[in-house]
Amino acid sequence: xxERRRAExxxxxxxxxxxxxxxxxxxxAENERRQTEVPSASVAARREVDDLVNSLVGSRGLDxxxxxxxxxxxxxxxxxxxxxxYGTSALSPSGRVSRQSDVGSDRISMGTTMIAxxxxxxxxxxxxxxxxxxVPDLIDVEQELFELPQRERVIYNKEVQTTAVExxxxxxxxxxxxxxxxxxxxxxxEADRTVREKELEEESIQLDKEIEQEIRELSEEERTSxxxxxxxxxxxxxxxxxxxxxxxxxxxxxxxxxxxTETNGQVLFHLPDDSEGKRVKRxxxxxxxxxxxxxxxxxxxxxxxxxxxxVASYNxxxxxxxxxxxxxxxxxxxxLERPEFVFHSQSDVLSVTCSPFHSNLVFGGTYSGQILLWxxxxxxxxxxxxxxxxxxxxxxxxxxxxVGTQNAHNLITSSTDGTVCSWLVDMLAQPQETLELxxxxxxxxxxxxxxxxxxxxxxxxxxxxxxxEGNVYQANRYDRAGAKAGLNQHDIYKGHAGPVMGLHFHPLxxxxxxxxxxxxxxxxxxxxxxxxxxxxKPSTTAQTxxxxxxxxxxxxxxxxAKWHPAHPAVFGTANGSGKFExxxxxxxxxxxxxxxxxxxxxxxxxxxxxxxxxxxxxxxCSDGKLYIYDIGDIAIPRESEWTDLQKTIAGMVSNSSQTxxxxxxxxxxxxxxx
Amino acid sequence: xxxxxEQTLSMLSAHRSVLGYILLSRGEQVSIIRHSGVVFExxxxxxxxxxxxxIVESVQTGLEEDSIRFMRIRTKRHELMIxxxxxxxxxxLHDPAI
Numbered sequence: 001x002x003e004r005r006r007a008e009x010x011x012x013x014x015x016x017x018x019x020x021x022x023x024x025x026x027x028x029a030e031n032e033r034r035q036t037e038v039p040s041a042s043v044a045a046r047r048e049v050d051d052l053v054n055s056l057v058g059s060r061g062l063d064x065x066x067x068x069x070x071x072x073x074x075x076x077x078x079x080x081x082x083x084x085x086y087g088t089s090a091l092s093p094s095g096r097v098s099r100q101s102d103v104g105s106d107r108i109s110m111g112t113t114m115i116a117x118x119x120x121x122x123x124x125x126x127x128x129x130x131x132x133x134x135v136p137d138l139i140d141v142e143q144e145l146f147e148l149p150q151r152e153r154v155i156y157n158k159e160v161q162t163t164a165v166e167x168x169x170x171x172x173x174x175x176x177x178x179x180x181x182x183x184x185x186x187x188x189x190e191a192d193r194t195v196r197e198k199e200l201e202e203e204s205i206q207l208d209k210e211i212e213q214e215i216r217e218l219s220e221e222e223r224t225s226x227x228x229x230x231x232x233x234x235x236x237x238x239x240x241x242x243x244x245x246x247x248x249x250x251x252x253x254x255x256x257x258x259x260x261t262e263t264n265g266q267v268l269f270h271l272p273d274d275s276e277g278k279r280v281k282r283x284x285x286x287x288x289x290x291x292x293x294x295x296x297x298x299x300x301x302x303x304x305x306x307x308x309x310x311v312a313s314y315n316x317x318x319x320x321x322x323x324x325x326x327x328x329x330x331x332x333x334x335x336l337e338r339p340e341f342v343f344h345s346q347s348d349v350l351s352v353t354c355s356p357f358h359s360n361l362v363f364g365g366t367y368s369g370q371i372l373l374w375x376x377x378x379x380x381x382x383x384x385x386x387x388x389x390x391x392x393x394x395x396x397x398x399x400x401x402x403v404g405t406q407n408a409h410n411l412i413t414s415s416t417d418g419t420v421c422s423w424l425v426d427m428l429a430q431p432q433e434t435l436e437l438x439x440x441x442x443x444x445x446x447x448x449x450x451x452x453x454x455x456x457x458x459x460x461x462x463x464x465x466x467x468x469e470g471n472v473y474q475a476n477r478y479d480r481a482g483a484k485a486g487l488n489q490h491d492i493y494k495g496h497a498g499p500v501m502g503l504h505f506h507p508l509x510x511x512x513x514x515x516x517x518x519x520x521x522x523x524x525x526x527x528x529x530x531x532x533x534x535x536x537k538p539s540t541t542a543q544t545x546x547x548x549x550x551x552x553x554x555x556x557x558x559x560x561a562k563w564h565p566a567h568p569a570v571f572g573t574a575n576g577s578g579k580f581e582x583x584x585x586x587x588x589x590x591x592x593x594x595x596x597x598x599x600x601x602x603x604x605x606x607x608x609x610x611x612x613x614x615x616x617x618x619x620x621c622s623d624g625k626l627y628i629y630d631i632g633d634i635a636i637p638r639e640s641e642w643t644d645l646q647k648t649i650a651g652m653v654s655n656s657s658q659t660x661x662x663x664x665x666x667x668x669x670x671x672x673x674x
Numbered sequence: 675x676x677x678x679x680e681q682t683l684s685m686l687s688a689h690r691s692v693l694g695y696i697l698l699s700r701g702e703q704v705s706i707i708r709h710s711g712v713v714f715e716x717x718x719x720x721x722x723x724x725x726x727x728x729i730v731e732s733v734q735t736g737l738e739e740d741s742i743r744f745m746r747i748r749t750k751r752h753e754l755m756i757x758x759x760x761x762x763x764x765x766x767l768h769d770p771a772i
Contacts (some may be wrong), residue, residue: 216703226699232762233679236697239764240682242744246755247689252770254748290681315703337685359752 015249286626297620305359313352366398401455457508466500502560512642521561567637574604
């Protein structure tokens with residue numbers, strides 16, 4: 001393309017040259033023309049005069065110019081001379097003219113045959129006009145006269161040396177005007193030409209610039225060097241994320257609603273369906289081929305600051321030995337194809353929490369007992385790690401919670417050996433405090449294998465743990481009046497026949513306080529509702545506390561149960577056959593309100609409601625996919641829900657108290673027997 | 675070519691509405707680092723590159739203290755998304771009607 005441009009420029013330059021040459025030629029031609037123009041103008045003028053004279057005098061045939069002309073310029077010739085002289089004198093006025101051109105003089109000589117009565121030169125013209133024509137008789141008289149030598153007449157040739165000024169005045173002005181016009185035209189042409197030249201020059205300059213600016217092809221080494229540069233990789237990561245988010249938008253904002261399309265037959269809106277309110281819709285499924293394959297999701301959390309971000313932790317991919325064992329992925333609802341961030345870990349990540357006080361920090365607890373801290377501002381690797389020493393955990397950390405306020409907060413972690421550690425966020429080198437939960441009355445070993453842990457809302461010093469044996473215990477972080485730090489030996493929340501997989505306290509929201517209710521989900525196919533014993537009256541004797549209610553509908557292990565953040569009577573459960581069940585206690589306590597099959601039937605490991613208003617729920621499956629579901633209107637509580645729930649709970653309590661007596665007795669007997 | 679880069683770019687061009695992308699390096703001489711899609715092949719791609727470069731530059735001269743973060747040019751048929759950087763530029767052409 002460069003060559004073409006250059007050729008164009010060359011062509012243009014050639015054209016420029018041609019124009020210039022043409023201009024020069026034209027100028028030359030004009031000069032020549034100017035020189036020949038005067039004679040031609042004068043010739044034309046001459047002809048007019050000739051015609052005039054001829055019409056007046058008559059034509060006598062051309063006398064040879066040679067006889068007449070020599071004497072023509074002689075004014076005032078002696079009258080003795082023959083009529084020839086008269087003729088010649090008559091020629092005198094025209095003699096002047098004949099000087100200019102022979103042609104004219106020939107013509108005028110015709111008029112000299114006229115006999116003029118007067119001698120004066122000036123009168124001849126007049127007399128010529130007055131006297132009638134007649135042909136005189138010429139008498140040959142031979143006399144010897146003094147012969148005057150013939151004067152040599154110098155004839156001027158055609159070559160014009162005089163300017164047009166010598167032409168008669170009328171013609172001069174015409175000439176002048178014509179020449180002036182000529183000059184102006186030339187000036188205009190000149191001006192045009194200079195302008196054109198300038199334009200051409202500018203264009204060639206522009207073309208030169210464009211040639212310089214033209215897209216250059218990269219050489220191979222340059223390309224490889226760019227492709228390896230880390231800033232280039234960063235740039236591609238970032239800009240491709242932005243582009244993909246924009247691509248995911250889907251709404252065509254220049255859509256013109258006034259244009260009717262042919263496919264109008266399809267109804268674009270659907271009638272409100274009664275069943276719609278009951279159904280639960282899938283928004284999307286986050287899955288990354290590279291990081292999700294062969295892995296299961298072990299924990300989920302939503303970002304407290306950005307409601308579109310959710311975090312999922314993954315365990316090991318046994319097939320890929322080169323990939324990191326533990327992955328944490330941050331997913332964005334607006335970017336469906338790939339995670340926003342991916343964090344690596346050396347061992348399986350079993351629990352994950354977003355820090356509510358720092359929007360870019362993510363904590364993870366691993367299979368090895370390490371607690372890792374990742375920062376979204378950094379890359380894949382953790383920015384802080386706890387040491388693999390006896391100070392921290394040495395067993396898998398399945399549960400983590402962040403408690404406290406902005407200025408004073410702690411991360412509480414628990415592992416399956418009964419250790420509960422409290423950490424300061426910026427100091428992960430050693431735990432702030434360690435707590436060993438030991439149950440003295442246990443039949444085999446003292447330790448309590450914690451699978452799950454939760455704090456009631458507004459509590460930071462006392463928490464409940466679910467264990468592998470199916471009991472739920474209450475524990476204190478610190479000594480307080482009437483209670484020691486550590487496990488509360490006396491109260492056992494006994495009810496489950498298998499490991500407790502999930503424990504969740506009712507969130508404190510709304511006019512009525514239900515925050516002493518908690519749900520547990522267990523491998524024994526049930527979900528149970530409990531009321532936590534009040535701390536005001538610590539018990540001194542062993543006591544088993546039965547659940548208020550048991551939800552037995554499931555047909556597989558129930559892996560998680562979580563209260564809804566906005567609606568007091570709604571909670572969701574996730575079970576091992578891929579079912580997500582939504583319960584509304586005010587409607588029905590026996591049967592779930594909505595049951596949805598999520599995914600391909602693989603187990604759902606974790607369930608997490610989104611923090612804002614609970615419209616969405618994240619479900620983490622063991623096939624590595626994170627499903628986001630929208631539950632629609634069920635999430636919106638009415639005013640009466642709280643009081644309704646109170647009644648429901650009261651009803652449940654009274655029902656269960658009828659059967660409680662037997663259970664209590666059994667429990668105490670069992671404990672006493674140890 | 676690092677594998678992650680490959681994967682990212684191929685994921686980008688595999689999107690259902692994307693017709694192609696082009697990666698340019700900015701600076702004195704604009705050069706095409708990589709491109710994909712029929713739209714950006716050969717001469718046409720070079721033309722696109724020149725046009726994009728001029729567009730970004732002319733918009734940048736209009737901004738005084740600001741700098742361009744992202745540009746979406748919606749034409750009747752397509753949408754061109756340009757994400758410029760100090761040194762590089764990614765432009766993606768896609769058809770929003772699909």
